[in-house]
Amino acid sequence: MPITAREWHLAARPHGEPTPDDFALVEVEHPDPAEGQVVVRMVAMSVDPYMRGRMRLGPSYAAPWEVGEVMKGGAVGRVVESRSPDVPEGALVLADAAWRDVAVLDARSVRQLPPTGDLPLTYSLGILGMPGHTAYAGLFRVGAFREGDVVFVSGAAGAVGSAVGQFARLRGASAVVGSAGTPEKVAWLREIGFTAAFDYHDGRVKDLLAQAAPDGIDVFFDNVGGEHLDAALGALHVHGRAVICGSISTYNATETVPGPANFSSLMISKRLAVSGLLVSDHPDLYREFAETVSGWIRSGELTVRETVYEGLENAVPAFLDLLKGANTGKMVVRLAPDPD
Secondary structure: OOEEEEEEEEOOOOOOOOOHHHEEEEEEEEOOOOOOEEEEEEEEEEOOHHHHHHHOOOOOOOOOOOOOOEOOOEEEEEEEEEOOOOOOOOOEEEEEOOOEOEEEEEHHHOEEOOOOOOOOHHHHHOOOOHHHHHHHHHHHHHOOOOOOOEEEEOOOOEHHHHHHHHHHHHOOOOEEEEEEOOHHHHHHHHHOOOOEEEEHHHOOHHHHHHHHOOOOEEEEEEOOOOHHHHHHHHHEEEEEEEEEOOOHHHOOOOOOOOOOOOHHHHHHHHOOEEEEOOHHHOHHHHHHHHHHHHHHHHHOOOOOOEEEEEOHHHHHHHHHHHHOOOOOEEEEEEOOOOOO
8 A cells, every 4th residue: 555644845945044935745655665665654853953054055064955855854753564674663763754754764774763761752863862962072072072171052052052061061161151042041051050151132242251251261162153153262262172063143144154253363373173063973972972961861960851843734833943043952843642
C-alpha cells in the first residue's frame, strides 16, 4: 500500500525575512519501502537558525533546499516498518528528515537512539543532540575554555547559548555573561546561573557588556554577530578566544553586512583567536559530551527548557518565531505523542 505523508516544501526563496508564502504543506504518496529501507513515523522535529541559510542559493557548508522539494532537518521518530536487519521495527531513531510526519528512508541514514529512560525523547534534538554537542565542542575544544575564564555568550537564552553558559559555570568559569532579547529571558539566565545578563535592546551592546564584565572577557561564544561581535572583540583580553557559531542578526539581510570595526588591529594587538564552529568537525567528542551532559541533567546541575509547538501544521510558525527570538531554550515541534 502506498504510504501517505504530509510534507513542508520550500515554495519560494525568501528575500529578507521569510513569510508563510515561502512554504507549502503538501500531501504526497511514497511507495512501499525497498530492501534496506525503513518507514519512520516522526514524533518530533527540530527547527534551527541554520535552516535559514538553506533557503538561499550560494556556497555554504550545507546544500541549499531546492524549491518545490521537502525541507530537511533533525527529527526523532519510531520505525513502523523495516526491510533492514540492522534497524528493527519499533526502534527509536534520529534522522535528517524533519518537516514531514512520515518518511521512507535508507536504514543507513538513521541513527538508532538508546533508551531515553527518564529523559524526554525531544532532548535528542536539543541538549543531548546537535545544539548541546555544538555548545560542548565549541566551548571546550574550539574555545579552549579554562577554569577561571570569563565567558560572554550572545543569544544566551537559545538552545546553544543556554547550554554554553551552564557548561562554563559547571566547569569553573569565574563569571558567565549572557545577552538576550527580553527581560523575561534575562531573568531566566540569572536563574540558571549566569553571573550577569542584559537585554541588548537596553542600549549599546558595548556599554552593556562593559557594565556586566568591567574587567573584560576571555572567551566569546557568538550566536548573533553584528554589534555583539564588534563589542566582544573589543572586550577580549590578550590571547582571548572567540567562537563564531552563528550570526542570526544577519540571516535575513538583503545587502552585505559590514564587518567588525578595527578587526585587524584588534586581532594583532591582542593576538586573538577567532574560530568558526561546525559541530560536524567533532564527532569524536560525542560520547564524552553525551555521558557528561546526561549526568549533569540527572544530577539537577543543568537546567533544560524547551519551547514546544504542537502539530506539523505549526512547523512554519515555529520556524518564523524562532528567527524572531520567540523561543527560550530549544524550539521543537511535536508531531505525535511520546512513545511508551
